[in-house]
Amino acid sequence: MSRAWDRTGTWIGWAFFSDLSNALALTLGYMFSRTVTMQYPDKEKWLPYSRYRGHHFLKRDEEGEIKCVACELCARICPCDCIEVVPYEDERGNRRPAKFEIDTARCLFCGLCEDACPADAIALGQQYEFSSFSSRDLVIGRDDLLTKPGKAATGGGVVAARLDTKKDVLVEASEPQGYNWWRNIRRT
């Protein structure tokens, strides 16, 4: 629209409150546009991207052996000092962690442990729902870390979910991607 036709600044627009009516039209348009609310955790849940830094997990190699060599580099680089590793020598003479504890209450999820690891054993996965009533429950041991979910394959979508207060927030739908939440946003 050219400036000449824009009557907002002219006396006609002034006399008929064009600024006020433009505002009313805008809010009315928004009123009947789609809402952007993600109904988490009642109905929907967001799937994290593969780059997402969620809960830590430990990896196994092809033989099912734990990859970690207990070099303690992750514990050394950790800025909040929340990783504790105690090494031992297994029957084949390999150095392995006897104790591998992460205090997720203190962790700031920077991902430096993942970068520092020479054996590609520790990484930050896709799980982000691990709130707890006790900070003691947030200290995660080696065997629990081995069972935590890994990196997401895709992500960024929103899928149907249902809140199960007895166990956890459960994702019901099996669809891997869901709809693109960003596409629904009205921008004006």
Place this chain on the structure above:
Amino acid sequence: MELIVALGLIVFKVALLIAMLLLLPLPLTWLERKIAGHMQQRMGPMRVGWHGLLQPVADGIKLLTKEDHIPAEADRFLFKLAPILALAPPFVVFVAIPFGETVSVLGNEISLYVSNMNVALLFVFAVIGLEVYGVIFGGWAANSKYAVLGSLRTCAQMISYEIPMGFAVIGVVMLAQSMSLLDIVRAQADVWNIVYQPVGFFVFFVAGLAEAQRIPFDLAEAEGDLGAGFHTEYSGIRFAFFMVSEYVIMLLVSVLSVILFFGGWNGVLIPLPPLLWFALKVAFFVYVFMWFRFTFPRYRYDQLMAIGWKVLLPLSMANIIITGIVFS
């Protein structure tokens, strides 16, 4: 016997009216929050009941069980009196408001109004002016700077906006040759007053916004600069009284706009029951109130006074003169 029946009917009508007015703020708060949400691309209340329909009930229970706190330095008598003073006048006004002509129940014609006063309009403006006492006492008794500032603003605002509001309806009275709201609606059977009185309606509606203390004229409780204005220190059920009073006044201004300017229960084009027409029009105005609230920012205090005295008052007086010349 006939007297007892007539008396019982009036008591029944009054009880029904009070029950309706006390319960209507519940769906209205829900509607307001829903409209607020959707205008901001949110959903509003969703978790209590279907689409949050039971949210007002939950809020009501919360307000009832909250501590009823009175500040130590407050004037306890006035502090307790103020919410009742704020709540009563809007309810009393509805005695004079007609909702339709008559409706036949079991062969009897029952009128849809409590009383048909010949000075109903005067009564409405006289009683609604009393509501300001609740606001002033509430702010003064709380002995808090925010509350006092809020109530001082309200005092000035209410008084300066009641004048153009009163002048704006004189045009309507001149057209109908009566102050009875029933006669005013009957006079609009063919053409609604909005056609003859667009300026009168504009002044009335803007002044009504100020009277109901809604955005863009909600300086009495301006959250941004005054905490919550005159009811800053109120909690629990006394706060709920102020809230109910605010919603009933909003409803009252909508009802008055419909009766005075939009033909009351007279329908156009679509033949619907008169009561339904009336309800639809009132619902539209209630929506407009909420629509305004979530669109406009608040006027500054000096702007508010300037609009009231320098724009609305001359406009309403010019409206009276022109109406007198054209329709005499």
